[in-house]
Amino acid sequence: MVDIKIEKIIRSKRKTIALQITDNATLIVKAPFGIDEKTIFDVIQKHSRWIEEKKKEIEARGPKALKKEFVNGEGFLYLGKYYKLYIVDNQEVPLKLEDGFYLSRDFLNKAKEVFIDWYKKEAFKKISERVKWYAQKSNLKYNKINITSAQKRWGSCSSNGNLNFSWRLIMAPISVIDYVVVHELAHLEERNHGKNFWIKVKMLMPDYKKQEDWLKKNGYLLNL
Numbered sequence: 001m002v003d004i005k006i007e008k009i010i011r012s013k014r015k016t017i018a019l020q021i022t023d024n025a026t027l028i029v030k031a032p033f034g035i036d037e038k039t040i041f042d043v044i045q046k047h048s049r050w051i052e053e054k055k056k057e058i059e060a061r062g063p064k065a066l067k068k069e070f071v072n073g074e075g076f077l078y079l080g081k082y083y084k085l086y087i088v089d090n091q092e093v094p095l096k097l098e099d100g101f102y103l104s105r106d107f108l109n110k111a112k113e114v115f116i117d118w119y120k121k122e123a124f125k126k127i128s129e130r131v132k133w134y135a136q137k138s139n140l141k142y143n144k145i146n147i148t149s150a151q152k153r154w155g156s157c158s159s160n161g162n163l164n165f166s167w168r169l170i171m172a173p174i175s176v177i178d179y180v181v182v183h184e185l186a187h188l189e190e191r192n193h194g195k196n197f198w199i200k201v202k203m204l205m206p207d208y209k210k211q212e213d214w215l216k217k218n219g220y221l222l223n224l
Contacts, residue, residue: 070111080173157187179211
């Protein structure tokens, strides 16, 4: 029997139990109201091998995803590259990117919100360009593009043809952004992840597995 520590249990109106390993290699359990702890424990034991494998995978990662402090010299990602942060005086805009990120000292007390707002605007511009290009190439029709604050889903495709993308994607290399764009465009015709879906993805991006692997290994870094 494996001894696995639970970081916390989140109860809601959900119908099933879900297990989540955080970026700090801790276990979070999401469970329905009314489910007793023995049932939760049984589910954890059933999936103990998966939990241990995921924890080892996270603990073996390279650079750690440290919480941002918004101080001079700190690195922030944009399109797969780190740029140093410079906190400056007498800047008309809250944040701008040149050879580095320049943050106005007047907005230092809400730096995270300023960065997220900047990332969201850049994500909409860049992702819209990539969606338009791949949609024309594949003759696929979509409705509109939304930029979300999703933490665990890089993208999604709604039944009415809306494409949704997490703003955090703008931190990834353009090839990785393209993979998520292609993935969601393919869902316009193939709603599941069956054989035909992956055939369509590969037609649009022959090396999609390389980008998919990058996202699985490094996605935890795309955050503030």
